[in-house]
Amino acid sequence: MNAVDQIRVRDIRGSALCRLLAHSLDRSRLWCLQNPNYCLTPPQAERFHALKNRLDGGEPISKILGQRSFWKDDFITTADVLDPRPDSETLITAVLNHYPDQNAPYRLLDLGTGSGCLLLSLMGEYQKACGVGVDYSAAALKVAQRNGEGLRRFPLWVQGSWGESLKGPFDIIISNPPYIPTEACQTLEVAVRVFDPMMALDGGADGLQAYQALMPHIKRLLAPTGMAFLEIGDTQAEAVSSIAQKNGLKIHGIEKDLENRDRCVIVSL
Template sequence: MEDGKQALRDAAERLAAVSDTPRLDAELLMAHALGIERQALLLDPARFAVPGDFAALIDRRMAHEPVAYIVGYRDFWTIRVAVGPGVLIPRPDSETLVEAALAHVEDREASLHILDLGTGPGTLLLALLSELPEAAGLGVDVSAEALAFARRNAGELQIQDRAIFREGDWTDGVAGQFDLILCNPPYIADCEQLMPDVADHEPAGALFAGPDGLDDYRRIIPDLPRLLAPGGVAILEIGASQLISVSALAEAAGFTIRCRRDLGGRDRALLLTRT
């Protein structure tokens, strides 16, 4: 009978045809099939018998289904975010926004008010609330499906009493002022070709934003001045080539701009402060 070590090797060889991270994918899928954490599998994969449904999971991945949808979660920052079809999968690049927000916060015990526009499954808001024990926040998204995951994730993290999730269209109907505003809007141009994992599975409404990828920035940025508290910061995720164009929109709205790069050295987080 094939042991886990050999099965992982064989699966990784197959997945190399469809994935940039074939070994990691194989490990996550086998751990999921075994009902254990990946770290436990890696201690000694040879001691595990191959689960009966492992082959079916590999077949799903070979059809370009994202690993996060197959296993039902994606680890982000220090939290586990439950996701499923119809919900944008958190990306490691978006952790740059969390880093930038925490770097701005002088007192992590302060009672900060956070707004997460386009919250999806609650990714950015919940990551920050997990680091800021006295903070509370509002997550807004147009997708009821995504908000159901967000509320579930808040419950799993036991911070549901500090996280409110509301269905809405960006800033429409949002009142008050916030110390931290985070937003990872769609920013891909309609004509751009994406990998099948993304294009065939993740929601187009969370990815594409008009002919130049800027449609949602044009809606969001002009309304941020009324929502940002004095001394606060709004942090927007941008595409790697959008620094100049999005900065121009922010400057026209009266903001001072800084940019933070992700671990790959790409422009990723645009920080807006009031002048």
């Protein structure tokens, strides 16, 4: 297919291209299925080709469409935030398993909130909770704020480094910090390396720099009966547990993701 061909809806095959087509037409995918003979106008065809070129260049479809599903909601995603990942839903499940009373007015803290997907998902589950979401990136916080407004959940958004400007206590702390070793960042697939912000990925030479920095804040900000849920790379459980223990925290457990890889370290006072 090239730019001068006349495009009919029925010519477009494959899930990703069909999503781009629906987006170019400003129609639902169901409408496209119901109108296979519709012929795109030249501006619509141009728009479709522009989006397809981005897909061919390795940009993830979520970033092209500006939206990604996480847990029970759709989140805005842009170049300023990490795309919400299914692996991170392990943290939501772990919190719900440890804190089953969904009517409790928990104080929630999300360190490195990005799109706000973790905090906003928890606030959807705990309707009486209040939340604070911290990020170093002001641009990321703007995306988080838009997501909160869209979902009508209103945590406090704070720009800063981890917990440095905060006072506790918090009942539940969550964090998915950058944890990929610097060298490994260069070998990530294009969709991640180019289209997710490096500040969300790069965990320093050993991938553990963020855990070293944020663990003292967790120790200081956690309520006596509280727990912190930290996302980890699948080989980091031992190293992150050791950093937590050196900061006077106890290891409450390690949770695995759906592919049975270590994904979350749970710590308490």
